[in-house]
Amino acid sequence: MKISVMSDILKANDLLAEDIKKLLFEKNITAWNLMGSPGSGKTAILERLIPMLPETLRAAVIEGDLATSNDAVRIARTGVQSTQINTGGACHLDAAMIRSALEEIEIDAISILFIENVGNLVCPSSFSLGESGRIIVSSITEGDDKPEKYPSMFKTADLVLVNKMDLLGNTNFQMESFMKGMRKVNRNASVLPVSAIEGTGFDSTLQWLLKHVKKSR
Amino acid sequence: MKISVMSDILKANDLLAEDIKKLLFEKNITAWNLMGSPGSGKTAILERLIPMLPETLRAAVIEGDLATSNDAVRIARTGVQSTQINTGGACHLDAAMIRSALEEIEIDAISILFIENVGNLVCPSSFSLGESGRIIVSSITEGDDKPEKYPSMFKTADLVLVNKMDLLGNTNFQMESFMKGMRKVNRNASVLPVSAIEGTGFDSTLQWLLKHVKKSR
Numbered sequence: 001m002k003i004s005v006m007s008d009i010l011k012a013n014d015l016l017a018e019d020i021k022k023l024l025f026e027k028n029i030t031a032w033n034l035m036g037s038p039g040s041g042k043t044a045i046l047e048r049l050i051p052m053l054p055e056t057l058r059a060a061v062i063e064g065d066l067a068t069s070n071d072a073v074r075i076a077r078t079g080v081q082s083t084q085i086n087t088g089g090a091c092h093l094d095a096a097m098i099r100s101a102l103e104e105i106e107i108d109a110i111s112i113l114f115i116e117n118v119g120n121l122v123c124p125s126s127f128s129l130g131e132s133g134r135i136i137v138s139s140i141t142e143g144d145d146k147p148e149k150y151p152s153m154f155k156t157a158d159l160v161l162v163n164k165m166d167l168l169g170n171t172n173f174q175m176e177s178f179m180k181g182m183r184k185v186n187r188n189a190s191v192l193p194v195s196a197i198e199g200t201g202f203d204s205t206l207q208w209l210l211k212h213v214k215k216s217r
Numbered sequence: 218m219k220i221s222v223m224s225d226i227l228k229a230n231d232l233l234a235e236d237i238k239k240l241l242f243e244k245n246i247t248a249w250n251l252m253g254s255p256g257s258g259k260t261a262i263l264e265r266l267i268p269m270l271p272e273t274l275r276a277a278v279i280e281g282d283l284a285t286s287n288d289a290v291r292i293a294r295t296g297v298q299s300t301q302i303n304t305g306g307a308c309h310l311d312a313a314m315i316r317s318a319l320e321e322i323e324i325d326a327i328s329i330l331f332i333e334n335v336g337n338l339v340c341p342s343s344f345s346l347g348e349s350g351r352i353i354v355s356s357i358t359e360g361d362d363k364p365e366k367y368p369s370m371f372k373t374a375d376l377v378l379v380n381k382m383d384l385l386g387n388t389n390f391q392m393e394s395f396m397k398g399m400r401k402v403n404r405n406a407s408v409l410p411v412s413a414i415e416g417t418g419f420d421s422t423l424q425w426l427l428k429h430v431k432k433s434r
Contacts, residue, residue: 005222037255038338038367039359066339068365089369091308091339119366121255122283122308122337141358141381142256148285149336150255152306164358167387 013127016095020102020130024113030213031113033129035153036137037146038119041163043071044196045137045205046114050078052206057213059112062101064093066118081105092123095130112213121150133158133212136189140164140173148181157189159208166195230344233312237319237347241330247430248330250346252370253354254363255336258380260288261413262354262422263331267295269423270329274430277327279318281310281335288333298322309341310334329430338367350375350429353406357381357390364398371399374406376425383412 024031034042043063050059060081063071072084083104085097098115105113115131117124136157138146141164147154154160160182162175175193182191190208194201241248251259260280267276277298280288289301300321302314315332322330332348334341353374355363358381364371371377377399379392392410399408407425411418 037336037359038363039254039356065366067368068362070362070366089339089343091337118339119254120308120337120339122306122335123340126306139256139358141356141384142254145285145287146255149282149287151284167358167384170384170387 010126013095016099017128017130020095020098021132023102023107024130024132027107029107029111029113030133031115031129031131032209033115033117033124033131033134034137035117035121035124035134036119037121037139037142040119040137040139040142041196042116042119042137043074045161045163045194046075046116047078048194048196048199048202049205049209050075050080050114052202053112054210057112057210058110059114060105060107060110062093062098062105062113062115064097064116064118066090071116081110087118091118091120092127093117093129094127098129112209121146121153125153125156135159135161137161137163138178140171141167144173144175144178145181147178147185151185154182154189155185157186158212159205160189160191161201161205162191162193163196165193165200166198227343230312233316234345234347237312237315238349240319240324241347241349244324246324246328246330247350248332248346248348249426250332250334250341250348250351251354252334252338252341252351253336254338254356254359257336257354257356257359258413259333259336259354260291262378262380262411263292263333264295265411265413265416265419266422266426267292267297267331269419271427274329274427275327276329276331277322277324279310279315279322279330279332281314281333283307283335298327304335308335308337308339309344310346311344312346315346329426338363338370342370342373352376352378354378354380355395357388358384361390361392361395362398364395364402368402371406372402374403375429376422377406377408378418378422379408379410380413382410382417383415
């Protein structure tokens with residue numbers, strides 16, 4: 001019973017997500033669903049990345065949080081359009097929330113959309129938002145066992161950004177262990193180390209993004 | 218519709234949780250629901266705390282994860298009973314899972330039970346497990362804005378352990394900002410700084426626990 005209800009909810013979400021995907025395709029917008037644990041550094045990564053985008057790639061950001069508009073305020077300082085969704089109690093964004101948020105964005109002016117999901121390494125993975133791809137942020141202070149412990153999230157990633165590399169010497173994180181777990185659940189995703197605090201690894205991240213922006217542009 | 222289904226699920230869970238609470242009360246067991254983000258240090262804290270417990274307080278641990286039995290294996294090394302629940306896709310433990318897990322524990326031999334929930338700062342807060350109280354682990358590398366951004370979790374805490382204090386000099390975490398957010402959502406919870414890696418703060422944590430163990434003992 002519980003399972004069939006859940007499956008109905010997911011089906012309804014998928015239908016809406018398909019509409020969003022079509023709209024974004026028509027408008028030539030590449031959309032990234034950015035996911036990760038609370039405090040993994042999703043917003044800090046966007047703050048680094050957005051100012052590096054070429055003039056031809058105008059961005060907008062949809063921020064998802066249970067409460068506060070802190071993150072949309074931070075993003076607005078980079079000069080791009082940003083809008084905040086507060087989910088109340090909900091542990092993830094869904095396609096209906098994105099459809100509403102898109103009405104607040106001047107989408108004819110953009111060609112790349114970042115959707116920062118609620119900080120959560122479980123629920124957001126089940127809900128398509130009509131995105132072109134998924135970026136997971138995993139910070140090294142969370143430990144190197146996360147891909148194996150949260151497989152449903154990591155197996156859907158196109159890119160994994162391993163953040164907080166500046167703290168490597170202060171933790172027992174082993175990149176080799178992380179990659180071993182990662183390859184058990186996802187053989188294809190790219191994995192790039194970054195430090196949002198120090199700004200390292202963002203040239204490679206930008207190259208990856210540019211390579212994966214719609215071929216049609 | 219979605220909301221009424223959710224409320225039915227929560228009601229069914231609460232009924233089961235009440236049964237567990239009664240059982241634990243009869244057996245004179247104090248049970249803690251330990252929650253926090255992925256990688257906040259919940260297991261590492263138990264590894265520090267359990268060996269410090271007095272002989273008169275025998276403990277057992279129920280570990281909750283989507284996948285792997287890594288954490289139950291780590292806990293077993295401390296010499297106490299431990300059992301692993303794998304939730305599959307589910308983002309939190311529920312009372313039915315705890316009822317099953319309790320059948321695997323020799324409960325007449327224990328007087329304190331730690332239930333380590335799935336790493337998630339949202340969903341676990343809605344599901345009572347029949348616990349005596351709630352301990353939230355929040356690591357400083359997650360940032361000092363977490364109480365305000367995840368209010369549903371922090372408002373239910375009896376104790377908040379602020380972990381990874383050894384990294385304080387390497388982050389921009391401000392305890393004053395954390396406490397300001399914390400007091401907006403929860404005026405009563407105790408807040409104690411700890412470092413599971415260095416072992417600092419555990420005398421105070423143990424004193425807090427002993428003070429809150431059932432008066433009847």
